Amino acid sequence: MKEEKKNSDKEKKLYEDTLREICSFGAGNAAARLSKMIGKRVNIDLPEVWVSKPSDGFDFLPSNKREVVIGINSAFGGDRRGVIFMLAGMEDAEKLLGFLFNRKIKEMGEMEQSALLEISNILSGAVVGSIANFAGMKINLEPPQLTVDLPLSIIDPALAEQMEHIRWIFFTVVSIKIEVEKISLLLTFFPFFDLVGEIWKKMGEGKLL
Amino acid sequence: MEEDGGREVTIGDYAVTTDSGVLTAHGIGSCVVVSIYDRRKKVGGLIHALLPKQDPKVVKSAKYADTGIELLWEESKREGGVEFEAKIAGGAAMFGSNTGKRNFQSALKKLRELNIKLIAKDIGGARGRNCFFYINSGKMRIMYSIRENFSVRWVEKTI
Numbered sequence: 368m369k370e371e372k373k374n375s376d377k378e379k380k381l382y383e384d385t386l387r388e389i390c391s392f393g394a395g396n397a398a399a400r401l402s403k404m405i406g407k408r409v410n411i412d413l414p415e416v417w418v419s420k421p422s423d424g425f426d427f428l429p430s431n432k433r434e435v436v437i438g439i440n441s442a443f444g445g446d447r448r449g450v451i452f453m454l455a456g457m458e459d460a461e462k463l464l465g466f467l468f469n470r471k472i473k474e475m476g477e478m479e480q481s482a483l484l485e486i487s488n489i490l491s492g493a494v495v496g497s498i499a500n501f502a503g504m505k506i507n508l509e510p511p512q513l514t515v516d517l518p519l520s521i522i523d524p525a526l527a528e529q530m531e532h533i534r535w536i537f538f539t540v541v542s543i544k545i546e547v548e549k550i551s552l553l554l555t556f557f558p559f560f561d562l563v564g565e566i567w568k569k570m571g572e573g574k575l576l
Numbered sequence: 577m578e579e580d581g582g583r584e585v586t587i588g589d590y591a592v593t594t595d596s597g598v599l600t601a602h603g604i605g606s607c608v609v610v611s612i613y614d615r616r617k618k619v620g621g622l623i624h625a626l627l628p629k630q631d632p633k634v635v636k637s638a639k640y641a642d643t644g645i646e647l648l649w650e651e652s653k654r655e656g657g658v659e660f661e662a663k664i665a666g667g668a669a670m671f672g673s674n675t676g677k678r679n680f681q682s683a684l685k686k687l688r689e690l691n692i693k694l695i696a697k698d699i700g701g702a703r704g705r706n707c708f709f710y711i712n713s714g715k716m717r718i719m720y721s722i723r724e725n726f727s728v729r730w731v732e733k734t735i
Contacts, residue, residue: 435721435723435728440671442671457726457727457728458726460726461726472726473725474725475723475725475726512671514670514671514702515721515723515728516605516670516703516704516721517602517603517605517704517705517706517721518603519587519602519603519604519605519704520603520604520605520606520607520668520670520703520704520705521605521670521704522605523587523603523604523605523606523607523626523670524605524606524670524671524673524675524676526587526626527606527607527626527627527673527675528673528675530626530627530639531627
């Protein structure tokens with residue numbers, strides 16, 4: 368029993384370290400691309416990673432669960448499937464669009480929505496590219512979809528599908544800040560395959576433990 | 577805006593109570609929340625399930641609509657409930673996912689098996705929900721957010 372717990376803790380740590388590495392790499396590229404797009408300095412925080420077994424419960428969402436956010440969903444396909452989300456608070460989205468268009472944004476019309484979809488494409492593409500590199504896979508990003516809703520309701524279908532495929536569930540958050548203005552965009556991805564296990568297998572480590 | 581308070585039932589969890597309080601579940605997308613309630617004994621509970629059906633070989637879990645409803649029913653009986661009615665909310669098709677529909681169908685099947693009458697439902701659509709279940713009345717209040725530019729307006733219905 369003690370040995371089982373030790374192995375489980377070790378595996379959890381391995382998942383956390385690997386996911387943090389993937390996200391750091393992806394977020395670095397994402398920040399550089401976003402900086403080029405909006406012409407401002409973009410900084411990133413060290414990505415946060417939550418890893419748990421479904422039996423540990425699901426109360427791990429970092430943001431305020433009752434606050435409505437803009438959520439952009441990009442499914443990815445190819446060798447493996449999954450979903451990546453960009454979540455932004457309404458105020459953060461307004462500020463981000465203000466930087467992009469260089470004016471105060473009052474309405475979220477078609478142009479503003481397209482801009483957010485494009486930003487999500489850039490950021491999600493960088494993270495998915497990082498996953499593909501680490502795992503040695505071909506992964507394509509599908510066109511993104513935008514919604515405004517409660518964060519948990521946006522991600523729960525992906526969480527459900529992830530749980531049907533792998534033993535661990537994980538949730539990663541990359542926060543991005545633009546110049547002195549703190550704008551937090553959360554990028555989180557849900558691969559529907561054992562991402563970490565496959566990466567370790569490709570790296571010649573064989574079994575995780 | 578929505579009210580606070582009450583006991584929150586998070587994803588994969590359930591709660592049964594005989595107090596005159598409120599059980600809440602937030603951010604319900606493709607998940608389903610199912611309430612069961614004995615009107616005479618004022619015993620009731622709520623489950624917040626993520627997936628439709630569990631492997632029967634493993635220990636029952638509230639993460640699944642089928643086994644979760646069984647857990648909810650068993651505990652509600654232990655708390656003195658006898659004759660139950662049910663309400664279901666959630667099961668949205670977020671981004672076109674069919675998990676919500678499967679969750680609803682699984683919940684419905686289990687309620688039929690347990691002979692619990694479904695008296696009201698608010699399911700489907702493509703919007704998330706917040707849900708408040710009042711034990712003293714058996715009413716379920718459901719809230720949706722409607723976007724208006726960079727703010728939201730809440731709309732509600734009671735079933």
